[in-house]
Amino acid sequence: MKIRNRITLWISFAGLTSSAVLSLVVFFWGLETPYEFLDQELDVRARSLATEIIREQGTGGLVEAELERFSQLYWVRVYDAGGRPVFVSQMARQIDLPMQTGDQGYLVRTDIPLSRFYSDEGNEPTAFWSRVLTVPVGEARYQVHLARPVESLVGESIESAIMIGFALLASVLTVVVVGYLVAGKILLPVQEINRLTTEITEKTLKKRIPLAGNHDEIDELAASLNEMFNRLQYSFLRQKEFVANASHELKTPITLLRLSMEETLQDEHLPLSLQDQLLGQERALTRISQLVKSLLDLSRLELSELLERETFSLSELVASVVAEFQALMQDQQLTFTIQTAGACVIHADQEKVRRIVINLLDNAIRYNQRGGEIRCRIEPIRAGQGLIAFRLANTGAGIDANDRAHVFDQFYRCEKSRSSAHGGAGLGLTIVKRIVELHGGSITVASEAPNWTVFVVTLPMGRAA
Numbered sequence: 001m002k003i004r005n006r007i008t009l010w011i012s013f014a015g016l017t018s019s020a021v022l023s024l025v026v027f028f029w030g031l032e033t034p035y036e037f038l039d040q041e042l043d044v045r046a047r048s049l050a051t052e053i054i055r056e057q058g059t060g061g062l063v064e065a066e067l068e069r070f071s072q073l074y075w076v077r078v079y080d081a082g083g084r085p086v087f088v089s090q091m092a093r094q095i096d097l098p099m100q101t102g103d104q105g106y107l108v109r110t111d112i113p114l115s116r117f118y119s120d121e122g123n124e125p126t127a128f129w130s131r132v133l134t135v136p137v138g139e140a141r142y143q144v145h146l147a148r149p150v151e152s153l154v155g156e157s158i159e160s161a162i163m164i165g166f167a168l169l170a171s172v173l174t175v176v177v178v179g180y181l182v183a184g185k186i187l188l189p190v191q192e193i194n195r196l197t198t199e200i201t202e203k204t205l206k207k208r209i210p211l212a213g214n215h216d217e218i219d220e221l222a223a224s225l226n227e228m229f230n231r232l233q234y235s236f237l238r239q240k241e242f243v244a245n246a247s248h249e250l251k252t253p254i255t256l257l258r259l260s261m262e263e264t265l266q267d268e269h270l271p272l273s274l275q276d277q278l279l280g281q282e283r284a285l286t287r288i289s290q291l292v293k294s295l296l297d298l299s300r301l302e303l304s305e306l307l308e309r310e311t312f313s314l315s316e317l318v319a320s321v322v323a324e325f326q327a328l329m330q331d332q333q334l335t336f337t338i339q340t341a342g343a344c345v346i347h348a349d350q351e352k353v354r355r356i357v358i359n360l361l362d363n364a365i366r367y368n369q370r371g372g373e374i375r376c377r378i379e380p381i382r383a384g385q386g387l388i389a390f391r392l393a394n395t396g397a398g399i400d401a402n403d404r405a406h407v408f409d410q411f412y413r414c415e416k417s418r419s420s421a422h423g424g425a426g427l428g429l430t431i432v433k434r435i436v437e438l439h440g441g442s443i444t445v446a447s448e449a450p451n452w453t454v455f456v457v458t459l460p461m462g463r464a465a
Contacts, residue, residue, distance in 0.1 A: 003190075007183035008176065015175030016168075023164045035129065038148065039105045042131045045074060046144040050135040053078060053086060053142065073117065075128060075147035086142065097130055099145050105131035108147070117149040124151065189218040197225065205233040241299075250292050258285050294427040297355075298410075298434065307438060309462065312350050313343040314388060315378050321357045322376075325365060333371045341379040344388050347462030352435045357390070359428040360455050364394035367453070372396060386461045393454040398447040407445055408433040432457075 075097060076089040100106050108130055113123040130147035193209055200207045208229060209222040261282050265275065322336060329336055346353075364374050372395035381389045399407060406412045411426040436443045441459040448454055 004180070004183045004187050007186065008179040011179030011182065012172065012176045015179065016172050019168055019171040019175070023168050035105060035107075038129045038150065039131060042105060042129070042146045042148065043133060046131070046133045046146050047135050047137075049076065049078065049087075049146070050137045050142045050144060054137045054140060073148070075130070075149070077145040079143040079145075081141050083143075095128075097128055097145075097147055099132055100130070101132050105129050112149075114149065114151055127151070190221075193218070193222055193225065200229060205229060205236060246295075250288075254285060254289050254292060258282065258289065261285065291427070294431065298427055298431050307349040307352065309347050310350055311345060311347045314346050314353070314390065314459075315340040315342070315344050317350065317354055318357055318376065318378060318390070321354060321361060324358075325361055328365055329374070332365065332368065334365065334368055335373045336376070337373070338376040339378070344378050344380065345461070346388055346459060348439055348459060349435075352438070353459070356432050356435050356457060359432045360392050360457070363428060363455075364392055364453075367396045368394050369396055380461070381458070388459055388461050390457040390459070391454065392457075393448070393452050395451055396453055398451045398453055399445065401447075404445050404447070408443070 073091075074089060075091045075095060076087065077085060077092050078087040080086050095110070095112070097108050106129075108128045110126050110128065112126045114126045115123055117126065126149045128147040129150050130145070132143065132145050135142050135144055189212065196207070196209050208226045211219050211222050213219070261278055264270070265278055265282070270278075318338070318340075322338070361374075368374065374395075375391075375393045377389075377391040379389055381387050403412075408429050410430045433443055436457055436459065439459050439462075441457060443455065443457045446454045446456075
């Protein structure tokens with residue numbers, strides 16, 4: 001499960017728990033509050049009624065009409081200190097309610113329709129909220145049994161519970177949505193760090209993750225990753241410097257060994273068996289020398305991204321390279337054809353572009369078949385974008401689909417079983433790709449029927465400064 005979903009679940013759980021607790025508190029408070037209000041109302045009404053009885057007695061007697069009006073819509077029975085009834089309301093004379101003494105009121109349910117007391121109500125059963133109070137008024141003490149017809153609060157409680165349930169559901173949905181958005185907001189810097197991290201490769205180790213300046217955990221993570229990239233860049237640089245220095249140091253002793261071996265082979269008195277051994281060693285030294293030269297070239301390309309750009313004709317450069325390989329192509333009876341769309345002038349590093357053409361043409365000859373064919377085409381592409389394509393195709397065994405994804409990797413050999421026959425160190429195409437990337441271009445490889453291998457190099461034409 002993704003972190004965002006987990007954060008959303010935790011936020012939703014916390015929100016649901018708090019909402020549920022609050023809803024229960026509100027629900028039970030809502031159940032008790034109406035009864036508390038009724039208790040207060042009956043308490044006030046009982047004291048007022050007792051006071052009114054004393055006042056009426058002070059005027060010479062009880063006036064039933066006045067007390068009945070004063071106690072309208074109330075069930076009332078008033079007793080004096082001796083337990084004798086002092087006043088009984090009309091409703092109390094018609095309906096008998098049980099008396100329960102205590103500090104709090106109590107609910108008495110009846111089958112009497114509520115419309116009997118309130119004209120705008122329906123026929124649902126009436127409940128009486130009753131309370132028995134002892135009210136001192138001066139020296140007199142009265143026991144007042146007071147009740148009021150009310151609607152059954154069970155239905156209202158159910159409705160309240162349903163409303164609270166819907167509110168709780170809406171709250172949960174809101175918390176889930178808000179939690180998901182908040183989780184996304186929290187993880188946005190992490191996603192940005194992840195995106196920038198994927199962009200940092202062995203060729204872009206100079207990139208760093210910018211710090212937001214908040215000095216929080218995200219900034220600490222970015223700073224730690226930048227420190228790791230610093231160490232990686234340092235390690236890669238030291239590795240490349242080591243390869244470059246080792247290649248440079250090996251170049252001179254290998255050259256001296258080859259010269260010494262060539263001088264030894266010129267001795268006419270050498271036994272034939274020794275000559276064969278020396279010739280084999282010379283071929284091995286030649287391959288080592290080529291490998292060291294390729295490693296040195298590749299190291300220079302990786303350590304330096306500087307290009308000595310100049311304006312030249314790509315068509316003329318290709319023609320000059322083809323002329324150098326003419327003898328080799330004739331030896332293998334290869335047919336070479338070229339198509340160009342004019343001079344195809346570009347502004348690039350001429351020596352490096354020449355290396356591209358040499359390596360690709362060398363491969364086209366080396367992995368071709370005797371009596372095969374090589375086709376070359378140079379043309380501008382994508383009018384208005386300033387791109388030029390160099391396409392080189394050769395006959396041969398072709399390149400398997402699994403190999404095409406790795407042909408530009410260092411030391412990768414498609415012809416593993418025939419590496420001795422074809423020679424090479426598996427660095428030629430790696431060097432080509434690196435030069436193409438330095439120029440901001442691209443290179444692709446494909447196999448076309450029947451048994452054609454096609455390399456396409458796309459370079460920007462560039463402009464002279």
